[in-house]
Amino acid sequence: MKAVIDVHGLVKTFGDKRVVDDVSLQVGKGQIYGFLGPNGSGKTTTLRMLCGLLTPDAGSGTCLGFDIRKESAEIKRRTGYMTQKFSLYEDLTIRENLDFVGRVYGLDKLKSRVDAALDRLGLASRRKQLAGQLSGGWKQRLALAACILHEPELLLLDEPTAGVDPKARRDFWDQIHALAGAGLTVLVSTHYMDEAERCHEILYIAYGKLIARGTIADVISQHDLATWSVTGPNLYLLSQELQRTPGIDTVAAFGTALHVCGRDAALLERGIAPYRLRPDLTWARTSPSLEDIFIQLMSGLDTNGAGKAPEPSA
Ligand SMILES: Nc1ncnc2c1ncn2[C@@H]1O[C@H](COP(=O)(O)OP(=O)(O)OP(=O)(O)O)[C@@H](O)[C@H]1O
Numbered sequence: 115m116k117a118v119i120d121v122h123g124l125v126k127t128f129g130d131k132r133v134v135d136d137v138s139l140q141v142g143k144g145q146i147y148g149f150l151g152p153n154g155s156g157k158t159t160t161l162r163m164l165c166g167l168l169t170p171d172a173g174s175g176t177c178l179g180f181d182i183r184k185e186s187a188e189i190k191r192r193t194g195y196m197t198q199k200f201s202l203y204e205d206l207t208i209r210e211n212l213d214f215v216g217r218v219y220g221l222d223k224l225k226s227r228v229d230a231a232l233d234r235l236g237l238a239s240r241r242k243q244l245a246g247q248l249s250g251g252w253k254q255r256l257a258l259a260a261c262i263l264h265e266p267e268l269l270l271l272d273e274p275t276a277g278v279d280p281k282a283r284r285d286f287w288d289q290i291h292a293l294a295g296a297g298l299t300v301l302v303s304t305h306y307m308d309e310a311e312r313c314h315e316i317l318y319i320a321y322g323k324l325i326a327r328g329t330i331a332d333v334i335s336q337h338d339l340a341t342w343s344v345t346g347p348n349l350y351l352l353s354q355e356l357q358r359t360p361g362i363d364t365v366a367a368f369g370t371a372l373h374v375c376g377r378d379a380a381l382l383e384r385g386i387a388p389y390r391l392r393p394d395l396t397w398a399r400t401s402p403s404l405e406d407i408f409i410q411l412m413s414g415l416d417t418n419g420a421g422k423a424p425e426p427s428a
Pocket residue numbers: 128129133151152153154155156157158159160
């Protein structure tokens with residue numbers, strides 16, 4: 115299968131800061147890829163290089179079969195990009211907003227395009243509503259409708275659901291899956307674990323480097339992270355003690371339990387041994403969640419043992 119995105123060795127430096135460092139990516143058609151990583155790790159910059167809005171300092175490749183350096187106009191024509199801070203005209207209706215976007219881009223068959231986008235995203239019954247009166251979730255949906263008006267083949271969505279409630283996020287993701295089902299390829303950056311779990315594959319970027327990718331099961335199994343769950347009283351105090359215990363790399367609260375993780379299973383067991391004797395605590399071996407893996411990655415410890423990643427500069 116021909117890759118929709120096939121780029122190698124992308125580098126982008128701002129001043130003396132290398133914010134994207136040797137990123138290579140292959141992305142298949144009709145798939146949803148989740149782009150994850152800490153703030154400032156280079157996700158937006160990578161998305162902007164893929165769609166031709168930024169020229170990489172080094173690296174090359176194609177997006178939708180076009181050269182990302184030389185044919186950015188062709189790529190932009192076929193890509194829908196939803197930025198973190200998209201703007202809508204609050205005193206225009208949903209329909210008027212879409213008409214306006216279509217006219218700015220000089221789209222032909224505008225009426226039928228707007229009708230199709232309204233239908234596709236379930237906005238038809240609200241088409242006369244002012245954008246300013248919409249809730250956050252409906253605003254995101256309108257922004258998505260504006261992105262698909264020109265019938266792109268690729269959607270790049272930069273944290274599209276930030277600040278949106280869980281029900282609206284779920285609805286938004288149903289729309290993304292419907293679009294992918296119709297053949298669109300989607301790259302979406304997010305900080306939400308539940309959204310990561312709705313992607314076909316995830317890409318984890320930290321300090322400008324792509325350090326994990328694959329299905330969720332792949333990413334969990336690639337990082338051999340021994341994990342125990344513990345329940346009992348005063349978990350906060352326990353968590354503080356465990357964090358100082360050799361052999362324990364990370365401790366994170368999940369509801370009424372702590373997940374206690376370590377890259378070396380034997381060292382981890384040695385670390386928790388005294389605590390397993392306490393009658394008020396219940397310990398169980400468990401599988402790491404995706405969040406456990408990300409907490410481990412974000413703690414600067416590469417679970418493949420490559421050492422500590424550089425501190426991001428302020
Ligand atoms: N045009 C620019 N000029 C200078 N520095 C920039 C520019 N664009 C981005 N940066 C810096 O590059 C780094 C990476 O930014 P980027 O927006 O790609 O990260 P991100 O992973 O998308 O972050 P977030 O999750 O917060 O959106 C940040 O330190 C940012 O301040």
